[in-house]
Amino acid sequence: MSRIGKLPITLPQGVxxxxxxxxxxxxxxxxxxxxxxxxxxxxxxxxxxxxVERPDDSxxxxxxxxxTRALLNNMVEGCSKGFERIMEINGVGxxxxxxxxxxxxxxxxxxxxxxxxxxxxxYEVDTKTRQVxxxxxxxxxxxxxxxxxxxxxxPDHYKGYGIRYLGxxxxxxxxxxxxxxx
Numbered sequence: 001m002s003r004i005g006k007l008p009i010t011l012p013q014g015v016x017x018x019x020x021x022x023x024x025x026x027x028x029x030x031x032x033x034x035x036x037x038x039x040x041x042x043x044x045x046x047x048x049x050x051x052v053e054r055p056d057d058s059x060x061x062x063x064x065x066x067x068t069r070a071l072l073n074n075m076v077e078g079c080s081k082g083f084e085r086i087m088e089i090n091g092v093g094x095x096x097x098x099x100x101x102x103x104x105x106x107x108x109x110x111x112x113x114x115x116x117x118x119x120x121x122x123y124e125v126d127t128k129t130r131q132v133x134x135x136x137x138x139x140x141x142x143x144x145x146x147x148x149x150x151x152x153x154x155p156d157h158y159k160g161y162g163i164r165y166l167g168x169x170x171x172x173x174x175x176x177x178x179x180x181x182x
Contacts, residue, residue, distance in 0.1 A: 005065035009050040009073050012080045017045055024072065028079030030137045031120070035075065037068050050076070078137040085146040088168075089130040091161035094153075096125050096132050103132060107153040107163065115152065121145055131166065 011017060015028040024043060025034040037043065040061065042053040052069045054061040077083070089096055094107045101117040103125060117123055120141060124133040132149070136142040146165065155162035155170040164170060 003066070005052055005054070005069045007069065009069065009076055011048050011050065011076060015076055015080050017050060017076070019043055019045060024075070026072075026075045026079045028076075030079050030082045033075045033079055033137060035071065037071070038064055041065065041068055043068075043072070074139045078139055082135055082137050083139045083142045084133055084135045085142055086166035087132045087134065087146060087149055088164050088166055089132070089162075090155070090164065091153075091159075094161065095127065095130060097127065098123065098125050103149075105149075105152055105163070108161070109153075113152050115149055118145065 012028075015026065018025040018027075022039040022041070022043070023034060023036045025032065040055055041064065042055070044051045044053070050072055052065060052072065054065045074083075089105070089107065091108060096103055096105050098104075099114065101122070103115040103117075103123045105113040105115055107113065118141070120138060121134060121136040124135065125131075126133075134142055134145050134149070136145070150163050150165070153162045155164045155168075157170065157173045158175060160170050160172055162170075
């Protein structure tokens with residue numbers, strides 16, 4: 001049995017789960033998420049805990065058992081606490097600022113790049129540390145927005161300028177070797 005799949009998901013206070021066949025809806029303080037899962041798996045709610053069970057030990061069932069449990073756990077955690085990714089902006093003159101709900105990035109182009117906030121995503125900009133927090137209830141969506149923001153200006157491997165994840169290490173390359181004078 002999958003080590004992840006067999007763990008029950010404890011529901012925090014204020015989170016409600018509705019199971020309708022193979023469709024699961026989770027409601028919490030941060031909003032509502034719903035998703036459909038494989039109909040062969042059994043998803044039960046017992047004593048305030050979500051339990052995912054598989055019918056047999058076939059390779060396919062083993063493969064989706066832990067994945068389904070992890071997706072359900074992300075739904076519960078997203079509706080109760082939410083998820084966030086922090087992006088760092090490094091470079092001379094590089095900065096970010098809020099414009100309503102959107103983020104305006106000045107990252108070395110001849111024009112500012114307006115980065116709109118999709119439904120369910122909010123931004124916080126700290127101008128002193130040049131960090132942008134991406135917050136939302138859907139883990140996949142938060143991660144995808146972070147990837148899209150990073151692609152606006154991928155970190156340079158010579159000076160390290162660009163947008164990167166908080167704590168991301170960019171290995172800098174050596175520049176040109178100087179003249180030897182011969």
